[in-house]
Amino acid sequence: xxxxxxxxxxxxxxxxxxxxxxxxxxxxxxxxxxxxxxxxxxxxxxxxxxxxxxxxxxxxxxxxxxxxxxxxxxxxxxxxxxxxxxxxxxxxxxxxxxxxxxxxxxxxxxxxxxxxxxxxxxxxxxxxxxxxxxxxxxxxxxxxxxxxxxxxxxxxxxxxxxxxxxxxxxxxxxxxxxxxxxxxxxxxxxxxxxxxxxxxxxxxxxxxxxxxxxxxxxx
Amino acid sequence: xxxxxxxxxxxxxxxxxxxxxxxxxxxxxxxxxxxxxxxxxxxxxxxxxxxxxxxxxxxxxxxxxxxxxxxxxxxxxxxxxxxxxxxxxxxxxxxxxxxxxxxxxxxxxxxxxxxxxxxxxxxxxxxxxxxxxxxxxxxxxxxxxxxxxxxxxxxxxxxxxxxxxxxxxxxxxxxxxxxxxxxxxxxxxxxxxxxxxxxxxx
Numbered sequence: 001x002x003x004x005x006x007x008x009x010x011x012x013x014x015x016x017x018x019x020x021x022x023x024x025x026x027x028x029x030x031x032x033x034x035x036x037x038x039x040x041x042x043x044x045x046x047x048x049x050x051x052x053x054x055x056x057x058x059x060x061x062x063x064x065x066x067x068x069x070x071x072x073x074x075x076x077x078x079x080x081x082x083x084x085x086x087x088x089x090x091x092x093x094x095x096x097x098x099x100x101x102x103x104x105x106x107x108x109x110x111x112x113x114x115x116x117x118x119x120x121x122x123x124x125x126x127x128x129x130x131x132x133x134x135x136x137x138x139x140x141x142x143x144x145x146x147x148x149x150x151x152x153x154x155x156x157x158x159x160x161x162x163x164x165x166x167x168x169x170x171x172x173x174x175x176x177x178x179x180x181x182x183x184x185x186x187x188x189x190x191x192x193x194x195x196x197x198x199x200x201x202x203x204x205x206x207x208x209x210x211x212x213x214x215x216x217x218x219x
Numbered sequence: 220x221x222x223x224x225x226x227x228x229x230x231x232x233x234x235x236x237x238x239x240x241x242x243x244x245x246x247x248x249x250x251x252x253x254x255x256x257x258x259x260x261x262x263x264x265x266x267x268x269x270x271x272x273x274x275x276x277x278x279x280x281x282x283x284x285x286x287x288x289x290x291x292x293x294x295x296x297x298x299x300x301x302x303x304x305x306x307x308x309x310x311x312x313x314x315x316x317x318x319x320x321x322x323x324x325x326x327x328x329x330x331x332x333x334x335x336x337x338x339x340x341x342x343x344x345x346x347x348x349x350x351x352x353x354x355x356x357x358x359x360x361x362x363x364x365x366x367x368x369x370x371x372x373x374x375x376x377x378x379x380x381x382x383x384x385x386x387x388x389x390x391x392x393x394x395x396x397x398x399x400x401x402x403x404x405x406x407x408x409x410x411x412x413x414x415x416x417x418x419x420x421x
Contacts, residue, residue, distance in 0.1 A: 007324075007346045010347040011351075013343040016339050016342065016359050016360075018406075026338075034256070035253040038256050086241065108249055111252070116259050122306065186379075202366070207371075207372045
């Protein structure tokens with residue numbers, strides 16, 4: 001979706017503000033949101049692409065105003081409701097609805113180490129060879145879909161050169177909507193800064209973007 | 220505020236507390252697992268892992284070669300907490316080339332080697348500008364990159380994760396792996412800093 005989360009190339013967002021001695025979490029509730037998200041994600045009722053899409057669907061004005069973990073909280077509630085693990089009424093009342101059965105065994109403390117170690121592996125075996133080879137010129141298709149995609153707007157229509165073939169990976173545009181993993185080849189494509197941003201950009205610089213095969217066509 | 224959510228407390232701390240108690244009551248979450256998760260990311264996983272990777276690469280040319288060819292396999296040799304199979308690519312800085320990592324679409328970041336990202340990395344200013352004005356962004360971090368140096372910006376749009384291998388500073392010739400790792404900062408492994416002998420690690 002052409003959402004406000006797709007920020008590459010936007011102006012006017014203000015200065016970058018690094019913080020020295022930054023804590024991992026600034027408030028205890030941020031740590032709780034993070035842990036609640038990891039613990040409930042491990043139940044297998046959604047996937048990382050669906051969770052990203054839940055955050056992208058936060059209304060734009062709210063998205064820009066919210067802190068990072070406020071967005072995680074909003075996305076978590078969306079995933080919990082849409083997966084049927086909780087109802088809207090339960091979230092609003094803060095109480096389990098008596099008619100709704102208690103669920104599945106939760107993540108246990110002794111399982112955390114294994115969960116942390118398994119960040120996820122998204123490469124999948126596929127039949128067939130990559131359509132594009134390293135060194136080949138490719139053009140990014142102009143795709144404006146309303147669902148989830150990992151194709152940033154600033155890349156669309158531009159020509160780059162394949163720098164690496166990462167193998168076939170789970171396709172987020174499908175996986176986020178529970179339409180299957182539909183693995184396909186993933187490429188690291190090099191774009192000159194001038195191709196993306198015009199003559200004012202440095203002639204030396206480049207941006208590398210990971211792009212799935214469906215996003216590309218021969219140049 | 221969204222009409223549907225009018226009855227929810229606006230304070231996120233209260234909302235999270237209410238959500239947690241609901242999830243515990245429903246048997247979806249075990250509080251002990253939450254404590255374990257928080258402890259892991261606050262104390263066990265962090266940029267010290269990445270610093271060890273960098274220090275090893277500086278000292279061991281064969282390891283560095285394996286790291287640049289297949290970082291996912293090479294980092295497995297080090298055996299740190301939070302390590303698992305991860306799609307990792309290591310990008311080498313040289314006198315002619317400077318690498319910078321961003322995620323314009325969300326906040327993708329190599330957790331096992333760097334821990335959770337700092338707020339600025341996840342912020343709109345960095346996500347929007349790193350790709351269109353990397354030299355201006357680096358100047359904001361106090362880093363001036365010469366016109367003769369190529370800047371490569373890596374937008375983390377997939378599950379591939381990127382870690383910068385900074386240049387080893389002069390004057391560190393006699394140092395061992397632990398001493399070198401102490402010099403390597405988080406920002407140097409994102410690409411917004413260089414490793415120096417003077418700087419306090421961040």
